[in-house]
Amino acid sequence: MPDPASQIRIAIVDDHRMLLDALTDWIRNAADDVDLVAAVPSWSELVAHPDFPVDVVLLDLDLKDNIPIALKLSMLKSAGVSTTLISTYSEPVVVREALNAGALGYVPKSEPVETIIEAIRAARDGQVFITPELAETLRQTGDAPKLSAQERRVMALYGAGQPVKAVAFQLGISEETAKSYLKRIREKYRLAGFDVGTKVALRKRAIADGILLQSD
Template identity: 60%
Template sequence: MTETASPGIRLAIVDDHRMLLAALTEWMKGAADDITLVAAVASWTDLLAHPEFPVDAVLLDLDLKDDLPVSVKLRALDTAGVATVVMSTYSDPAVVREALAAGAKGYLVKSEGAETIVLAVRAAVCGERFVSPKLAAQLDAVAGMPELSLRERQVMALYSSGESAKRIAAALRITEHTAKSDLKRIRSKYREAGIDISAKVAMRTQAIADGLIIDVDRPSSPASSPEELRG
């Protein structure tokens, strides 16, 4: 597919929020002459089992509540020749970068309208990256910041919220030694970027600045919930 308006782009939507799935379905019906919505399902397994799969493009909810990492889903879709645009309420630049690195062709916040979704789908099918305009500036702003892995962001958020290495290990299903090693590596990455977070209060301040937690008492950002980030 090499034309942005190639007729017959077969689109699927995967989102486990039923009301949003219904709204997206209505938005995309007739939103563009070159895009046909052929599937709207609430789970990863429903997508794979759908008679229209593989489709040309998928709008994939980043936060499907299952035990399969989104990176695995993205690689599977890429192998099947499906162009994927990730949708999420999360705007953490690190999350966006990781999704794109794992194979997503686009990343949209869920507040985008049908017109922007159409642009993202067309770009994805053409092999071009598309990021919500409201996120693009954030990505540029943090270009010089250290890149943390998904688990490192989880560890930093939990530790900055007052959890011990032992409790972090239990929450993330890793060993306490691994949790401590992650903390050491996190501090090293920030030190290389010229930021000292050796003190716990400094790490907490940085976690707030990076959007990993929204206050010092209650971790409610995407990276502070292992269950949400796991899928």
């Protein structure tokens, strides 16, 4: 008989009923140290559940409820709950954004239940878990995005501290065109898994990628 004090209390949230039922059965039969106390199809049912908060939530990334995943992760963290995300998506940008938002694990739904159990145990211990295949994909796609020559010029000038108006003047383009270049640069970096939303972050990235020389 497992010691209740050593068990990991978990909840599953997935709005695909068949998968929710299957996960429930699989996990209940997969590990003695995992206690599945809730399996619900919606976020609202999770937070209203009498056994919430739990130790770990296995959360479907793509619940159709229009609540940003970053907000859910923040709320769970505030409640002392660790989160492992499950999803049909395994694109690097999706995985990076989820981990950056505070998820401790990311498991594609195609993985066997043993992998999910590993992720649950890692989350209980405060450790990040992704599959070796995902880790390799992230490693291979962690390079800087390809920028055009003009995009590199805009990034260098703006990263060096020039206001948009001055960047436009020096390059002989309109201010609106300079802004559109910056928007495109930020989107390319976002898709590569890098946040350059602020001028400081963009400057740091420009230095790291050799677009801008660091001044003394």
